[in-house]
Amino acid sequence: MEGSPYQPPRGAFEDDVHLFAVSVYFEDTDLSGIVYHANYLRYFERARSDMLRALGIDQRAAIESGLGAYAVTEMDIKWKRPARLDDDLLVISRVETVRAASCSIHQRVMRGDELLAEARVIAALLSPEGRPRRQPVEWIEKFNAVLGKGV
Amino acid sequence: MEGSPYQPPRGAFEDDVHLFAVSVYFEDTDLSGIVYHANYLRYFERARSDMLRALGIDQRAAIESGLGAYAVTEMDIKWKRPARLDDDLLVISRVETVRAASCSIHQRVMRGDELLAEARVIAALLSPEGRPRRQPVEWIEKFNAVLGKGV
Amino acid sequence: MEGSPYQPPRGAFEDDVHLFAVSVYFEDTDLSGIVYHANYLRYFERARSDMLRALGIDQRAAIESGLGAYAVTEMDIKWKRPARLDDDLLVISRVETVRAASCSIHQRVMRGDELLAEARVIAALLSPEGRPRRQPVEWIEKFNAVLGKGV
């Protein structure tokens, strides 16, 4: 089933994993003919942003109200297989741990059944001055709700 | 209506215009808080690539078979209003002229009724050696089919 | 003559033109094997930022003090020849017109004597709220000083 052309790409949760589809464009590739390694981080980030939206966490409102924004503080990535122009990819994200001021998220980029890349990401909430700050209780509850859905 | 989370973003033609939805992510913005000007060119290119796909023109097959690829040779852009994080944008593309070796395309980025940016783009088909080459007759027919749908 | 490895790339004025050297990396290329068209806008912007620095205009201080930032409002670009990995490029920028709230700048990307791309760019000073604002008198004087150096 296709979305409307007026409808921007949106992912969704299925049980405890968040699914987000990505298509590969010229901008993503490099002269090796495959997706440039750093661009997987952009795919991962789009998927995390979409996941926050799906959870009801409004990043833009958080920034504009002075609450702050998530920043990636650690990432451990493995690139397994290359993605190519026009490939349809799926980013699968799972919240693994929720701490007071940060979350740990496992993310994979799949092409059908093939694992192309995977990462473990730590994202910390930072105040506008760049200091770590506690995540709002409602946000932690939202994360825990999807943690709880796991099998 | 939402698309499936397994379904990557796809646009579609409505009469002679092609519609392609884009969402704004962190990667697109700069420290002014708005989308970095050069990133509109990425939105335009995604929309053109999707338009080719909607027309049945397979860019990847064309590259792999040695036919060549489209390259942008001219662009005239105006940025009117800024886009911001989480904005849902719509790229509206219209093929204006089809020549032997190139096309002229008019593209706009809209946020609802607001025009954020518009461009006139010349894309030329280049051989793998970088020389202009005639577009396949079937491709020209496909372009003419949507040209003919205009009002 | 080489710069120090501790010294980030800096351009300089020669008479009325500003020169800024750029090297092509993997990140700049796409699967066609050449520099992705939108990335020339990044080269142009680095060169303009360096030009402002060479003129003694501190963009970061202007943003942090609430004065505002330049935004590109119009661009007319032609891509003539492709750039490739490891190419050494030179961006040549010339301020053409200075108005109350904007400047017009002509920019070229050269590889030796070959013209690879050229653009005419309008950059307008915008307040933090995104409204056009008059450029400080000292800035206009700085621009006029290099305008006056032309032949």
Added chain:
Amino acid sequence: MEGSPYQPPRGAFEDDVHLFAVSVYFEDTDLSGIVYHANYLRYFERARSDMLRALGIDQRAAIESGLGAYAVTEMDIKWKRPARLDDDLLVISRVETVRAASCSIHQRVMRGDELLAEARVIAALLSPEGRPRRQPVEWIEKFNAVLGKGV
């Protein structure tokens, strides 16, 4: 000491570490006002490419001759402190291990004495078909030469 405006940025070895200077531009930042996390991977890659050049390894010739190209297969990164517009950064790279088909490289992004980010990177030589291949003996010797210079 400044380099010539005609001279693109080049790093250099000092004993066993390779130094490469980077300046932060608008394109590098996001709406948080700091450098977008994925862009550090671009800095790291520019530094590695420059390191290969300093060692006398010609990546473009290797690609064009059909030998292949390095691909990043693993990366473990920590972001410690944010970089901002106009910051002058130094990427410090050290080859840690050289295997038959890959190298392990430690990289840091510094602003003066401050560590902003660090990464451990595995880069593997891949054939044009994407298969791991042994690095040429002369390349391994070049890597070992800088390994041997360590203290």
